[in-house]
Amino acid sequence: MAKPIPTRVHGVLDYVSVGTLLALPRVLRRGWTPKVTTLLTGSAIMTLGASLLTKYELGLFKVLPMKGHLALDGMTAAMHAAAPFLLLDDRDKKQGNALPILLGFVAFESLAALLTQTQPSLQEQAAEATGELADRLRDAAD
Numbered sequence: 001m002a003k004p005i006p007t008r009v010h011g012v013l014d015y016v017s018v019g020t021l022l023a024l025p026r027v028l029r030r031g032w033t034p035k036v037t038t039l040l041t042g043s044a045i046m047t048l049g050a051s052l053l054t055k056y057e058l059g060l061f062k063v064l065p066m067k068g069h070l071a072l073d074g075m076t077a078a079m080h081a082a083a084p085f086l087l088l089d090d091r092d093k094k095q096g097n098a099l100p101i102l103l104g105f106v107a108f109e110s111l112a113a114l115l116t117q118t119q120p121s122l123q124e125q126a127a128e129a130t131g132e133l134a135d136r137l138r139d140a141a142d
Contacts, residue, residue: 005116007066008124011058013112014051018044021105028097035087036098043076057124070113077109 005013021044025037050072053064080102084093093099120128 003115003117005112006124007056007117007120008058010112010116011051011054011056014047014054015058017108018048018051021047024101025098028101030096032096032098033087033092036083036102039079039083039087043080046072046076057120057128066116066118070116070118073109073113077106077113080109081106 021040025032025040050064050069051058052060053062054069055062055065056069083102084099088096088099119125
């Protein structure tokens with residue numbers, strides 16, 4: 001099956017997710033227990049760290065292979081799927097808005113992990129290699 005999400009788009013989704021995971025429990029306070037807020041804050045920090053370390057166009061340090069990044073995304077989705085059972089009591093599930101949003105994140109993360117290409121496009125790889133070569137030549141000239 002062809003995967004329609006390029007790694008660059010996945011990177012944008014990652015960084016948008018970080019902001020969303022941090023903001024939602026603080027903006028939508030009703031029904032968000034401190035445990036859920038802590039879970040989403042930890043997820044945001046983990047997503048940011050994984051994104052900065054991933055070997056894709058928007059990674060800063062480029063040490064984590066894309067397949068490893070996608071595996072982390074899958075584990076995060078599983079953690080968010082388990083969260084309603086572990087962190088919300090019946091009152092929280094009925095009164096608040098955390099449950100549908102957590103389940104929405106599960107769907108989003110699962111689809112993003114399953115539908116993202118595992119390698120940047122050849123054009124992106126060539127552009128990155130050209131940039132690295134230019135940097136090396138510049139360093140050698142200095």
